[in-house]
Amino acid sequence: NMADEPREVKVVLLGDTGVGKSSLVLRFVTNSFKSYSESTIGASFMSKLITVDGKPIKFQIWDTAGQEKYHSLAPMYYRGAAAAIVVYDITRKSSFQTLQNWVKELKQLGPEDIVIAIAANKSDLGDQREVESVAASEYAMTLDRRGALFVETSAKEDTNVSQLFADLSRRLPAVKKRGSVRKTTSLQSTQKNESKCC
Ligand code: GTP
Numbered sequence: 001n002m003a004d005e006p007r008e009v010k011v012v013l014l015g016d017t018g019v020g021k022s023s024l025v026l027r028f029v030t031n032s033f034k035s036y037s038e039s040t041i042g043a044s045f046m047s048k049l050i051t052v053d054g055k056p057i058k059f060q061i062w063d064t065a066g067q068e069k070y071h072s073l074a075p076m077y078y079r080g081a082a083a084a085i086v087v088y089d090i091t092r093k094s095s096f097q098t099l100q101n102w103v104k105e106l107k108q109l110g111p112e113d114i115v116i117a118i119a120a121n122k123s124d125l126g127d128q129r130e131v132e133s134v135a136a137s138e139y140a141m142t143l144d145r146r147g148a149l150f151v152e153t154s155a156k157e158d159t160n161v162s163q164l165f166a167d168l169s170r171r172l173p174a175v176k177k178r179g180s181v182r183k184t185t186s187l188q189s190t191q192k193n194e195s196k197c198c
């Protein structure tokens with residue numbers, strides 16, 4: 001039955017090194033946490049099948065490396081993505097600036113209809129907070145007509161991690177028929193090429 005086939009959703013995680021991207025993915029996929037997590041090299045891939053509102057969704061998750069030396073690889077991972085989770089660390093103000101740079105890059109170079117979620121991670125470290133939630137959620141409100149999704153998470157304490165992915169999937173545009181998806185995609189890429197040249 002076609003209706004029972006999972007919808008495949010490509011998600012990319014972006015954000016400064018050390019904000020907890022890999023930890024969020026590990027928590028979501030394996031429900032575990034490492035207090036010592038190795039910095040990602042290049043990118044890593046994981047997938048997970050969940051059910052949201054009775055519908056199966058298979059997340060194809062690209063966890064990018066946040067170190068600046070890997071920045072130029074990012075477009076390979078956000079290309080064709082349906083959604084992006086951009087992460088900052090509430091205890092490090094500079095990671096919130098980096099988040100804003102990633103959002104700008106996605107708006108300029110990412111897929112036109114990409115759904116963006118902002119994850120304010122390490123919410124368990126409230127005593128070391130450097131970024132106020134109000135400031136970050138107000139920023140999120142400016143990103144879309146309806147505001148980007150804003151979720152405070154803790155990979156360590158398993159706060160709002162599965163909710164983040166479920167809420168993200170609820171914001172995806174309705175699935176189009178197979179034929180029309182292809183047509184739309186090729187039309188868009190043609191238009192992009194045309195606008196680039198001359
Ligand atoms: P790169 O791969 O270098 O881009 O970093 P990353 O964003 O993947 O960060 P990573 O998941 O490796 O986490 C960095 C450090 O933060 C690790 O020591 C984690 O244990 C810790 N960490 C991640 N999430 C949390 C959290 O929610 N709370 C706390 N207290 N620590 C966390």
Ligand code: MG
Nearest residue numbers: 021022039040
């Ligand atoms: Mg990582």
